[in-house]
Amino acid sequence: MPSSKPLMTQSSGTIPDSVESALRTLETESGGINALAAALRGPLGEPFAKAVELIRNAKGRVIVTGLGKSGHMGRKIAATLASTGTPAFFVHAAEAGHGDLGMITSDDVIMALSWSGEQPEMKNLVNYSARFAIPMIAVTSNASSSLGQAADLVIELPKAREACPHNLAPTTSTLMQAAIGDALAIALLEGRGFTALEFAHFHPGGKLGAMLKFVRDYMRTGAEIPLKPLGTEMSEAVVEMSAKGLGCVCIVNDAGEAVGIITDGDLRRHMRPDLLTVTVDEIMTKQPKSVPPSMLATEMIEVLNTRKITTLLVTEANKVVGIVHLHDLLRAGVA
Helix, strand or coil: CCCCCCCCCCCCCCCCHHHHHHHHHHHHHHHHHHHHHHHHHCCCHHHHHHHHHHHHHCCCCEEEEECHHHHHHHHHHHHHHHHCCCCEEEEEHHHHCCCHHHHCCCCCEEEEECCCCCCHHHHHHHHHHHHCCCCEEEEECCCCCHHHHHCCEEEECCCCCCCCCCCCCCCHHHHHHHHHHHHHHHHHHHHCCCCHHHHHHHCCCHHHHHHCCEHHHCCECHHHCCEEECCCEHHHHHHHHHHHCCCEEEEECCCCEEEEEEEHHHHHHCCCCCHHHCEHHHHCEECCCEECCCCEHHHHHHHHHHHCCCEEEEEECCEEEEEEEHHHHHHCCCC
16 A cells, blocks of 8 residues: 655655655765775775786676676676777686586686685686686675685775665675776776777667767658858849758859858848848858767767757868758667
C-alpha cells in the first residue's frame, strides 16, 4: 500500500525518507572517491604511475578480470580502456580455468579486481600469470592478501564504508573500482595524445558517433544550396530563399566565393516598400561565417551555439561547397 507520507515541499521543508537515504548514499560514496583522490596524492601515486607505464609499454592487451560485482566493474573498465585507445577485454575469473586462459598471451597485462583479494576463483589466473611471466596488476583494498602478494604491482584502494547500512552490499567499493579504472584510461589517453578523430573510429554508432562525424556528412550540396550572385534583385533572392527552405540565401561573386548572406532576420530588419526592387548587395550581411567540410560536427555545433545562428556555409578554398542547417543536425540526433 502506497505511503501517505507527504513529499518534500518548500513550505514544510519535509524531506522524504527515500531522499534522506539517497543523500546518505551519495555522501558515503563521495567520501570513498575523496579518499581515493587523497591516496593518489600520497602513497598510491607511485604504483598508479607505474601501472600506467606498464600498460602503455605492453605489446599486447589489458586483460581485465574479476567476478561478482568486481567482475561487473571489470567489464566496464575493459570497455572504457578499449574505447579510449587501449586494447582491452574482460575475462571472467571463474571461466578462466575452463579454457579462457587461452585468450591471454605473454605480451598482455592482467588487471585483476578483487576488493578483498582473497577470492579462490582467482587462483588459476594467478598461477597462469606466474607460469608465463605475464605481468599482473592487482586492484584491491588489501595489498597483503593472496592476490596482492602474487601481483607484480598493487593498486591498493583505501578502505571505505559501503553505503549499505549494514556495510555489506558493494556500493562505495565498486564506485572506487570504476573510478580508478576511469583514471587509468584517461591517463593513458592523455599520455598517448589520443584525439577526438581517433575516438570517432571506435564510436561510429549512436549519438557519440553522430557527434564525431564531419561537416561534410551533414551538409547540403549542389542544387540544395540557396545561392544568388551579386547584383541580384531582392525579389529573386526571396524566391530562392523560399524554394530552398533554409531561411537564407548565400551571395557569391563571379568566382563562386561567399561574400554575403541574407537571412529571414535580415528581411525583417530591412523591411521597407522598395525592399524587393533593391539588389542583394544592399541587404546582405558581409563576410558570412563559414566552416570547412573537414570540421568535426561537435565543433560545428559549438560555432552555431556561440554565434546563435541556425545555418552555416561550408567553404573549401574559399568556394561555397555546402550549407548546414540546425534542423538537419536535430534530425540526425547531433544537436
